[in-house]
Amino acid sequence: MKYDIKTYNVIAQEGLDIFPTEKYTINQNDKPQALLIRSQDMHKTKFGTSVLAIARAGAGVNNIPLLEANANGTVVFNTPGSNANAVKELIVAMLILATRPVVASAAWAKKIAGADVSTQTERGKNHFAGTELLGKTIGVIGLGAVGSRVARAAADLGMRVIGYDPYISVEHAWKLSNDIPRAEKLEDLLRQSDYVTIHIPYTEKNKDLINTEELKQMKPNAVLLNYSRWGIVNEKAVVAALAQNEIRRYSTDFSSNEIIDNDKIVITPHIGGTTLEAEVNGAKMAAQTLRKYLETGNIINSVNFPAVEMPFDSPLRLTLIHQNVPNMVGRITTILANDELNIDNMINRSRDKVAYTMIDMSETSAEQLTKLRGELMAIPEVIRVRALHRQ
Numbered sequence: 001m002k003y004d005i006k007t008y009n010v011i012a013q014e015g016l017d018i019f020p021t022e023k024y025t026i027n028q029n030d031k032p033q034a035l036l037i038r039s040q041d042m043h044k045t046k047f048g049t050s051v052l053a054i055a056r057a058g059a060g061v062n063n064i065p066l067l068e069a070n071a072n073g074t075v076v077f078n079t080p081g082s083n084a085n086a087v088k089e090l091i092v093a094m095l096i097l098a099t100r101p102v103v104a105s106a107a108w109a110k111k112i113a114g115a116d117v118s119t120q121t122e123r124g125k126n127h128f129a130g131t132e133l134l135g136k137t138i139g140v141i142g143l144g145a146v147g148s149r150v151a152r153a154a155a156d157l158g159m160r161v162i163g164y165d166p167y168i169s170v171e172h173a174w175k176l177s178n179d180i181p182r183a184e185k186l187e188d189l190l191r192q193s194d195y196v197t198i199h200i201p202y203t204e205k206n207k208d209l210i211n212t213e214e215l216k217q218m219k220p221n222a223v224l225l226n227y228s229r230w231g232i233v234n235e236k237a238v239v240a241a242l243a244q245n246e247i248r249r250y251s252t253d254f255s256s257n258e259i260i261d262n263d264k265i266v267i268t269p270h271i272g273g274t275t276l277e278a279e280v281n282g283a284k285m286a287a288q289t290l291r292k293y294l295e296t297g298n299i300i301n302s303v304n305f306p307a308v309e310m311p312f313d314s315p316l317r318l319t320l321i322h323q324n325v326p327n328m329v330g331r332i333t334t335i336l337a338n339d340e341l342n343i344d345n346m347i348n349r350s351r352d353k354v355a356y357t358m359i360d361m362s363e364t365s366a367e368q369l370t371k372l373r374g375e376l377m378a379i380p381e382v383i384r385v386r387a388l389h390r391q
């Protein structure tokens, strides 16, 4: 059987090339085994039980209903860090654009007409003085793949950096240089920063993280940058804060009717991760992760399932997605024992309410495998059973 991969959004060809045509088709079936997506809103796009996995080429997964995926036995992946450099470079650009009138002066220069364009242009520069980033303070909210790179780049520009991330992973904490101090409270960061940049996921908890109260804690000349997600900054509050000169400027990757006409708001069309390099990185990582899962059952970079890796050395592997309740392993192995099937190797991991078990064993007949799958699926807490043959 070939796996069909359904794609949404622009997925770089370099990623699709990772699927060999003898094992995979792309967009050929209305019941695909896996989805390869970017920002497609999967809350509005129904996916059926045929979908074993969804890979999001990119970081944010707020566009995917994870609880529904769990209930469906659909493993969701993202590609951590694949577009982090792209976002970092855009932040550097937006910081500079907030201090130097590059766009306005360049537009002005193009309008000069007459005999001595060169002299006239030179004379005009006094109207376009800027300020420098050197020595200014930047607060970086979220120190993951993007935030840690932004912090490093800002330090390299000579800025004083304050980080804030109460949930930082050990991996990112290790990578973060010791010369980046971290605020205990968000308020401490907001009160000290000339620039505040947000690099966190959109979750229920992070909705409106920056609201009226937080904006009042910021410096009147401060610039707020949101290249994370719409909804993390409350738009009504930011519009009001700008009108009352409580902050100087808001720069964001997410537009809406609320902010589009505001001269103090700079909007880009969600281009943080839109570079050729990031698109190729993300598509390749997503495709490799999907192949690994579809062909071996091994799980890396999942956002709703535990990481599970076991060398696939036996001829047959059973993978079971089930609820994380006591005695599942006992019930599963009892069924195998009753069928006189011997287990070579086994692993069981859980994450929140779901668990995943892989069992390696000798090859068995098609009839016995069908019977076994039926018996395992009859356990009420079992959501999905797959049988993979080593190739």
Ligand SMILES: NC(=O)C1=CN([C@@H]2O[C@H](COP(=O)(O)OP(=O)(O)OC[C@H]3O[C@@H](n4cnc5c(N)ncnc54)[C@H](O)[C@@H]3O)[C@@H](O)[C@H]2O)C=CC1
Pocket: 058, 059, 060, 061, 080, 081, 083, 084, 087, 141, 142, 143, 144, 145, 146, 147, 164, 165, 166, 167, 168, 169, 172, 199, 200, 201, 202, 206, 209, 227, 228, 229, 253, 270, 271, 272, 273, 274
């Ligand atoms: N504009 C664009 O095109 C892009 C936007 N993004 C957005 O940026 C977000 C971050 O991306 P990555 O750095 O790759 O993700 P990541 O998962 O590596 O880092 C996120 C960090 O935020 C921290 N965090 C979560 N809630 C927080 C809070 N309330 N306060 C402080 N820290 C908090 C986490 O502990 C983690 O360290 C993504 O979730 C996505 O929404 C990411 C890439 C491109």
Ligand SMILES: O=C(O)C(=O)COP(=O)(O)O
Pocket: 038, 039, 057, 058, 059, 060, 061, 083, 270, 272, 273, 274
């Ligand atoms: O990776 C992310 O979270 C992004 O926001 C990038 O989104 P995109 O893949 O460019 O639609």
